[in-house]
Amino acid sequence: MSAVQEKLTGLLVSELGVPAAKIEPGISYKDLALDSLALIELTMIINRELGVDLTDDILQGETTVADTVELIEAQGVRA
């Protein structure tokens, strides 16, 4: 697991109460039962904790954990 994925997993668990056992690279936020407000909350948390600048609408229900790691790493962050 990359450092970014580890960090993202930690934030999903600690900040949004997602069960750790459900989190895997291919799972979408819809399947993690995160609604649209939870996705903007997650965006704000990622931006704050990882120092990136994800835009408000970038995380959607179909977005997966792996997609998100890619978006974060594309901004030069390796956690």
Place this chain on the structure above:
Amino acid sequence: MSGRAAVLTGLGGWLPPNRVTNDDLARQLDTTDEWVTTRTGIRQRFVVPPGLSTSDLAVRAGARALASAGTDTVDLLVLATSTPDHPCPATAPEVAGRLGLGEIPAFDVAAVCTGFVYALATASSMIRAGIAASALVIGADTFSTILDPEDRTTRAIFGDGAGAVVLRAGSLEEQGALLGFDLASDGTQADLITVPGGGSEYRSKGLAAPGDAFFTMQGRSVFRNAVTRMSESSRRLAKQLDWPLESVDRLVAHQANIRILTAVGSELGLPEEKLVVNLDRVGNTVAASVPLALVDAAHAGAIAPGQRTLLCGFGGGLTWGAAALEFPELSVEPLPGLLAPAESVRTS
């Protein structure tokens, strides 16, 4: 710090009689109590019956605030609203007339959900400048009159209501003195919260689609801005007053959504018991939201005299701002329609 200040001496609020629960909404729209409660924290809201408009709510809230202050005269009225009775004239003079306040200066302030904080700053400044010795500041809105009846999101969030405070000239050392303000706006994001039609732009350009008279907002960007702007404004004002954030006893933030309130509390490091919450019982009442939350908290004893209190708002414009005071001893009547303070809803 010394000098003339505006001091809070009266507080009152009013809700219209028609209560709409989440189950009532679910009977009309594709929604459920669970959907609304988990996304907003709101369980019910009150809306005007046909025939009542913003001035009617403002008059009742104003009368209660005057009674709370033990007075029937003020020499200034500022009404915060973005749902005035008419495009012209302002609603404030009519409210002043109906309250029997005489020929006092009276005008509207439009800053949507930040309206009350802006109006409070306006009245406070006029008192400090010596233009007025007392003021009635009212926040009143009837958003039910501008919502798309088919829109399950905005109909779940917004309710109608009015809240009011009375200010009088005093000194900065007194309990209840308004100690400072932080106000801001960002018109480059005006399109995030808007009623596109109904104004001079559409008329001048010959644009007129019926649906454009309804209120719209872009949920996600509004959510993020609400959290960051209310947090930064509160932080800036606390710093200006040399109040360490941990010394703040109560944060009375615009009652937009429980998840916004929780996020603001978490940004500022304020525990949940310091957050005043009444949106579960009244919804988002726009300019009335902060004073209505104060009425509920004061009546329930959830805010006490001497407590360091930050009020903050965020709304269309975009606009945002904060005000600070040490809460005074006030006599406050409960809101009609709310027999007893219910359990607050928290989702995280």
